Amino acid sequence: MKTYTYTEKKDTRSGFGAGLAELGRTNPNVVALCADLIGSLKMNEFIDENPERFFQIGIAEANMMGIAAGLTIGGKIPFTGTFANFSTGRVYDQIRQSIAYSGKNVKICASHAGLTLGEDGATHQILEDIGLMKMLPGMVVINPCDYNQTKAATIAIADYDGPVYLRFGRPSVPIFTPADQKFEIGKAVQLTEGTDVTIVATGHLVWEALEASKVLNEAGISAEVINIHTIKPLDDKAILDSVAKTGCIVTAEEHNHLGGLGESVARVLAQHKPTPQEFVATNDTFGESGTPAQLMEKYGLNSDAIVKAVKTVIKRK
Amino acid sequence: MPNIKELNDFTTQVRRDIIRMVHKVNSGHPGGSLGCAEFFVSLYQEILETKEGFDMDGIGEDLFFLSNGHISPVYYSVLARSGYFPVEELNTFRLLNTRLQGHPTTHEGLPGIRIASGSLGQGMSVAIGAAQAKKLNNDDHLIYSLHGDGELQEGQNWEAIMYASAKKVDNLISTVDLNQQQIDGSTDDVLPMGSLKAKFEAFGWIVIDIEKGNDIEAILKGMAEAKSLTGKGKPVCVLLHTVMGNGIDFMMHTHAWHGKAPNDEQLANGLAQNPETLGDY
Numbered sequence: 001m002k003t004y005t006y007t008e009k010k011d012t013r014s015g016f017g018a019g020l021a022e023l024g025r026t027n028p029n030v031v032a033l034c035a036d037l038i039g040s041l042k043m044n045e046f047i048d049e050n051p052e053r054f055f056q057i058g059i060a061e062a063n064m065m066g067i068a069a070g071l072t073i074g075g076k077i078p079f080t081g082t083f084a085n086f087s088t089g090r091v092y093d094q095i096r097q098s099i100a101y102s103g104k105n106v107k108i109c110a111s112h113a114g115l116t117l118g119e120d121g122a123t124h125q126i127l128e129d130i131g132l133m134k135m136l137p138g139m140v141v142i143n144p145c146d147y148n149q150t151k152a153a154t155i156a157i158a159d160y161d162g163p164v165y166l167r168f169g170r171p172s173v174p175i176f177t178p179a180d181q182k183f184e185i186g187k188a189v190q191l192t193e194g195t196d197v198t199i200v201a202t203g204h205l206v207w208e209a210l211e212a213s214k215v216l217n218e219a220g221i222s223a224e225v226i227n228i229h230t231i232k233p234l235d236d237k238a239i240l241d242s243v244a245k246t247g248c249i250v251t252a253e254e255h256n257h258l259g260g261l262g263e264s265v266a267r268v269l270a271q272h273k274p275t276p277q278e279f280v281a282t283n284d285t286f287g288e289s290g291t292p293a294q295l296m297e298k299y300g301l302n303s304d305a306i307v308k309a310v311k312t313v314i315k316r317k
Numbered sequence: 318m319p320n321i322k323e324l325n326d327f328t329t330q331v332r333r334d335i336i337r338m339v340h341k342v343n344s345g346h347p348g349g350s351l352g353c354a355e356f357f358v359s360l361y362q363e364i365l366e367t368k369e370g371f372d373m374d375g376i377g378e379d380l381f382f383l384s385n386g387h388i389s390p391v392y393y394s395v396l397a398r399s400g401y402f403p404v405e406e407l408n409t410f411r412l413l414n415t416r417l418q419g420h421p422t423t424h425e426g427l428p429g430i431r432i433a434s435g436s437l438g439q440g441m442s443v444a445i446g447a448a449q450a451k452k453l454n455n456d457d458h459l460i461y462s463l464h465g466d467g468e469l470q471e472g473q474n475w476e477a478i479m480y481a482s483a484k485k486v487d488n489l490i491s492t493v494d495l496n497q498q499q500i501d502g503s504t505d506d507v508l509p510m511g512s513l514k515a516k517f518e519a520f521g522w523i524v525i526d527i528e529k530g531n532d533i534e535a536i537l538k539g540m541a542e543a544k545s546l547t548g549k550g551k552p553v554c555v556l557l558h559t560v561m562g563n564g565i566d567f568m569m570h571t572h573a574w575h576g577k578a579p580n581d582e583q584l585a586n587g588l589a590q591n592p593e594t595l596g597d598y
Contacts, residue, residue, distance in 0.1 A: 052453070053453070062442070062476060063442045063445075065442070066440075066441070066442020067443070067449070068446060069442075069443050069446060070382075070442065070444060070447040070450065072446075072450075073432070073443075073447045074376060074451060074453070074454055074456070075450070076450050093439075094442075097434070097435065101422060101423075102424070102433045103424065
């Protein structure tokens with residue numbers, strides 16, 4: 001079994017900041033907007049190097065989405081930055097009409113997604129954003145797993161013409177993907193080969209899935225772990241090819257089971273190859289205050305929960 | 318010098334187009350469309366500096382954004398009669414598979430439209446973004462936008478109004494269609510907004526009034542003044558005092574025709590008040 005190790009932990013939002021800074025140097029059309037959260041979004045480097053291409057909007061996310069749409073008219077590639085909650089639910093109609101329906105080339109970059117935002121609590125911990133965004137026609141939805149992948153994704157979406165929702169987070173997590181990776185939108189990444197169960201995970205849950213696969217391996221269960229960094233468009237083929245081998249699947253995400261990756265996978269399986277599936281996700285609930293680790297444990301979003309789900313799903317084969 | 322008679326004749330034809338379009342599909346918004354007919358004709362025939370053809374980026378030309386998208390009939394009529402698409406296409410308004418959707422959109426690729434509007438209160442932010450893109454592109458052309466007065470009840474406008482002055486977006490002329498009507502009644506009945514002039518000025522804009530918002534000469538004079546006030550560090554607001562339903566007597570001075578189509582008899586009456594000038598589609 002292929003194993004993954006890490007020497008450093010970093011937050012995925014810093015990967016976004018590093019990717020944006022690189023875009024500032026390489027793509028003169030990239031502009032950035034922020035609604036009073038520069039430090040939280042790690043946008044300082046871009047701003048220091050390209051002050052004329054940065055727009056501080058103030059605490060006015062609706063206005064930010066409209067301005068971003070307008071900036072595309074004239075050839076700019078706007079990257080908006082705020083928390084995931086304020087990037088989606090707060091501004092859904094602005095994104096729907098002025099960006100998605102209007103087909104504007106806006107990159108909605110959302111930090112502090114999910115429970116791992118931590119102590120600020122449920123007002124800021126959105127667990128519905130993937131669902132909101134994937135339902136918008138034409139919207140690409142990406143949730144990378146570590147610093148390197150978030151940086152690569154940030155750079156890659158500038159070359160894609162159309163609206164993108166890029167979701168990342170606050171906590172430091174292991175860096176285990178290559179620094180020089182080429183990020184392909186919509187292309188799943190198989191991390192381990194296995195024969196007993198498929199685990200597809202997105203975002204912070206990808207590392208947890210790898211940790212789970214080690215535990216499972218010791219118990220004699222061979223898990224195939226797939227990193228689904230792009231939830232829409234979903235890599236149907238990668239999922240179907242894997243379950244053809246394993247015959248069961250666990251999906252893992254830091255999101256409500258309603259509207260998330262698991263539901264997208266279930267749709268593909270129901271249509272093409274009905275397969276036993278277990279969901280590692282929140283169960284139609286809001287979050288609460290706590291440390292990220294405490295919250296992930298309480299809400300069943302860690303490697304232990306994945307191991308448990310695997311043991312359940314294998315029995316259903 | 319603009320030929321005012323020709324522009325008035327153009328407007329008369331636009332009024333015919335508006336009520337014929339709405340009548341045919343028994344839906345749409347004639348009241349606000351008629352109230353802004355002179356403004357649209359002035360804008361597209363005299364005011365906007367545009368290039369030949371249409372592209373989305375609009376670099377090197379003035380751009381217009383309609384925020385109160387429900388007045389699509391006047392927008393479509395004037396765009397078609399200004400050469401953006403065939404006038405015959407007005408026949409397809411609101412029909413299945415049309416490019417002339419109920420509210421304007423880029424989705425079907427209709428030339429002349431750069432943003433979808435309909436859900437109210439979003440257009441000023443978009444116009445500001447386009448204005449800031451012009452500055453980044455060192456393009457000294459202007460951004461024009463139009464907003465309903467009732468639409469200003471949407472909070473996003475005030476985010477945008479605050480931002481535009483703070484960031485010195487002085488290549489923007491936002492016009493408010495001040496007809497004092499909205500769906501449920503007069504704006505004073507539904508939600509009084511007090512002095513819009515005082516509000517815009519308090520938010521740091523230059524504000525001018527065009528008292529005769531259905532008089533083409535007054536519009537041209539007022540908009541020329543507005544243009545002369547751009548580039549001075551502040552965005553410019555034009556309060557365009559209009560009469561909803563203008564040009565068709567039984568539709569005037571009431572909110573009743575905001576979103577209602579005329580019947581056969583009412584159509585005939587309205588058309589009789591506005592004889593054909595450029596030729597019906």
